[in-house]
Amino acid sequence: MKQYSIIYLIIIASALTFLSxxxxxDETESNFDNVxxxxxxxxxxxxxxxxxxxDVQVEKTIQAALALPxxxxxxxxxxxxxxxVETYNVTNLAECEALPDEFYELSGTETFIPAGEVRSTxxxxxxxxxxxxxxSKTFILPISIDNANIGILNGAKTFYYLLRKGAPITIxxxxxxxxxxxxxxxxxxxxxxxxNLTKVTLETLxxxxxxxxxxxxxxxxxxxxxxxxxxxxxSNYEDQIQVAAASFGGNWPAKDAAKRLPKxxxxxxxxxxxxxxxxxxxxxxxxxxxxxIQGTAATMDLTRISGTNPTNRFFIGKSxxxxxxxxxxxxxxxxxxxxxxxxxxxxxxxxxxxxSGGLLAYWKFDEGEGTVIHDYTGNxxxxxxxxxxxxxxxxSNPFSWVAVELGEE
Numbered sequence: 001m002k003q004y005s006i007i008y009l010i011i012i013a014s015a016l017t018f019l020s021x022x023x024x025x026d027e028t029e030s031n032f033d034n035v036x037x038x039x040x041x042x043x044x045x046x047x048x049x050x051x052x053x054x055d056v057q058v059e060k061t062i063q064a065a066l067a068l069p070x071x072x073x074x075x076x077x078x079x080x081x082x083x084x085v086e087t088y089n090v091t092n093l094a095e096c097e098a099l100p101d102e103f104y105e106l107s108g109t110e111t112f113i114p115a116g117e118v119r120s121t122x123x124x125x126x127x128x129x130x131x132x133x134x135x136s137k138t139f140i141l142p143i144s145i146d147n148a149n150i151g152i153l154n155g156a157k158t159f160y161y162l163l164r165k166g167a168p169i170t171i172x173x174x175x176x177x178x179x180x181x182x183x184x185x186x187x188x189x190x191x192x193x194x195x196n197l198t199k200v201t202l203e204t205l206x207x208x209x210x211x212x213x214x215x216x217x218x219x220x221x222x223x224x225x226x227x228x229x230x231x232x233x234x235s236n237y238e239d240q241i242q243v244a245a246a247s248f249g250g251n252w253p254a255k256d257a258a259k260r261l262p263k264x265x266x267x268x269x270x271x272x273x274x275x276x277x278x279x280x281x282x283x284x285x286x287x288x289x290x291x292x293i294q295g296t297a298a299t300m301d302l303t304r305i306s307g308t309n310p311t312n313r314f315f316i317g318k319s320x321x322x323x324x325x326x327x328x329x330x331x332x333x334x335x336x337x338x339x340x341x342x343x344x345x346x347x348x349x350x351x352x353x354x355x356s357g358g359l360l361a362y363w364k365f366d367e368g369e370g371t372v373i374h375d376y377t378g379n380x381x382x383x384x385x386x387x388x389x390x391x392x393x394x395x396s397n398p399f400s401w402v403a404v405e406l407g408e409e
Contacts, residue, residue, distance in 0.1 A: 249294030
């Protein structure tokens, strides 16, 4: 998008045409008529505002200015002029849309420049409700000087604010040689809602940099060892997903070269299980990779500790041994007490409403700092860095953060 540098000129007989890149007139040249203009527009015609995923509102200011001070107060009135959107698009070969009214508010429209000064008081512009701003579109808000009790510099009377909401996911966690758990998710953690499940969906976005931990070629995604675990690898196929469900019919699916997964690419992994029908479906990037009927249990309890080994509890990035870690990045991890459909999985890979029905735990991995991952559902299932408890120990690295751009169409 072009931006034209406009350095103000004073109008001669208030009839000159203004061009970008003109040299500034020295303020001592008082033989020319004085004019008002938008301070921001003296050098550029627009400002781009990248709306982050967390932004609810953004505040900006705008003010008028004079080429020369005067001995009287100058009153200036601003207005939002959406009729200029098409002009901007044609001039800049752009495809912007006018910013709808619900996304902005001005603190006022009139300002003044005190006698003897060259800048006015500021008007605040509040860009609001940005969590509802549609993605993948550039919106524009033209603000112009409407009236002034002095001449107006046409080449700098309008300023354009451009807003675009970025990708849903802009940060992820690198959990290489790290592991996470919910400290309160035990047999006493009934309030989490993660026990007595008759239906379950587990899903996440991951990018493996390498396959296989340093033990048995296994890298763990999430779950409970010797109970219900989603992992990559076993018996020399570390780049394939395996559901190690000892309490729900055994390990599945079988080794299959057609199910091998690439490294270095983001993958949406989802597993659904209906304990009424015993149907288990594995999805990769929204497509069914495997389906089976297995197991006889009527409920599932993700708050349990399996057996007497304290490492056999719900972990992300660890199982049995600390060395069965996941080499890569993770974000958008969720647990549901419903069986999500293929369509639902496909349309919400990158974000969901935290208040969605059936959503029990929602870890976005978007903190960007610290070692606690917030549960967006409000159920209190926050993740923390897991302690060294199992065999093979020796890592327990704090996870690091990586910038990403995921989910923008």
